[in-house]
Amino acid sequence: MLSSPPGAHLGLPEAAYKRGYRNPSHLRDTIAEAHTTRLWRTTGTAVVDHLSVVALLLAATSPAVRAAGWWVLALALPAAVVLAARQLRALECLVHEASHFNWSRRHRTAGDVLATVLAGVPTGARIDDYRASHLLHHGRFGTAEDPDRARYEELDLENLDRSGVLPYTLGMIRRFGAYQRGWLESMGSAPLTTALPFLWCAVVIVLPAHLLGGPAWSVAAGLGWLTTHLVGLPALRFVGEANEHLYREADTVFGGTVSNIGLGQRLLFHPHGDGFHTVHHLWPGVPHHKIARLHRALLAGDEAYRTTIRYRIRVLERPRTGLPQEAA
Numbered sequence: 608m609l610s611s612p613p614g615a616h617l618g619l620p621e622a623a624y625k626r627g628y629r630n631p632s633h634l635r636d637t638i639a640e641a642h643t644t645r646l647w648r649t650t651g652t653a654v655v656d657h658l659s660v661v662a663l664l665l666a667a668t669s670p671a672v673r674a675a676g677w678w679v680l681a682l683a684l685p686a687a688v689v690l691a692a693r694q695l696r697a698l699e700c701l702v703h704e705a706s707h708f709n710w711s712r713r714h715r716t717a718g719d720v721l722a723t724v725l726a727g728v729p730t731g732a733r734i735d736d737y738r739a740s741h742l743l744h745h746g747r748f749g750t751a752e753d754p755d756r757a758r759y760e761e762l763d764l765e766n767l768d769r770s771g772v773l774p775y776t777l778g779m780i781r782r783f784g785a786y787q788r789g790w791l792e793s794m795g796s797a798p799l800t801t802a803l804p805f806l807w808c809a810v811v812i813v814l815p816a817h818l819l820g821g822p823a824w825s826v827a828a829g830l831g832w833l834t835t836h837l838v839g840l841p842a843l844r845f846v847g848e849a850n851e852h853l854y855r856e857a858d859t860v861f862g863g864t865v866s867n868i869g870l871g872q873r874l875l876f877h878p879h880g881d882g883f884h885t886v887h888h889l890w891p892g893v894p895h896h897k898i899a900r901l902h903r904a905l906l907a908g909d910e911a912y913r914t915t916i917r918y919r920i921r922v923l924e925r926p927r928t929g930l931p932q933e934a935a
Contacts, residue, residue: 627859
């Protein structure tokens with residue numbers, strides 16, 4: 608962790624935002640049930656995400672694809688990089704789950720160990736470091752101690768030009784280097800932790816490719832992974848994180864949090880329920896496999912939630928307020 612608050616020089620408020628939402632009493636049992644964790648389910652999800660990264664990159668760089676012609680490789684490799692980056696992003700979301708002990712509430716050590724091996728190592732995240740930083744985001748929401756608020760202000764994310772694909776892309780590219788540096792600082796990862804994804808790649812991608820197909824396959828697969836890890840993953844994460852809050856327009860956690868519930872957003876930028884960000888900030892202990900169901904229950908059973916939730920359907924739009932009745 609940093610020795611001083613990440614936003615200390617930005618003149619941000621000292622008092623954390625109030626919650627801004629009252630739990631509906633008639634949904635008390637529904638909310639309580641939604642906090643039930645399932646270690647086996649989250650572990651299985653992580654295994655699938657983990658192995659799919661390997662399968663995608665090995666398949667796209669295989670001798671069969673390379674022998675089919677340059678144009679086949681030119682189509683297969685970018686597609687594999689995007690899909691593998693999405694799967695690494697999904698693993699980062701499971702690191703986030705671990706920071707709230709959402710792998711298992713009863714077996715916390717087992718959850719942390721599994722999260723480290725299956726999600727932390729491939730993405731370069733240390734669970735304890737991420738937990739310390741992320742819990743400041745929840746506990747000191749909107750203040751100088753909130754690392755997400757500091758990034759939003761330093762990168763001026765709330766003023767991103769979303770009028771079209773080109774201006775939005777250019778705005779993100781201009782901010783990308785500073786974003787990645789700030790994200791790594793907030794993670795507080797030790798050098799060994801940062802190096803672990805490269806060791807992971809060498810063991811589960813480069814070595815099998817070399818044994819099965821020789822140096823040409825191992826080099827191609829390694830380069831595909833480097834592009835995925837250094838460009839694809841942070842790009843998807845940046846788009847996702849830039850859509851989650853509106854600090855300047857609100858003075859409560861509920862009002863300052865944006866859910867990203869469009870199908871494309873949930874599939875690409877916000878896997879494993881990450882798009883239901885309002886529910887997450889209200890009840891951080893709800894695991895990924897229960898969060899969408901709780902969101903639907905609140906839409907159907909709580910008028911205040913349905914009519915005041917901030918959300919996006921598409922990346923290139925300002926957040927809307929209040930879902931239509933038929934959405935419930």
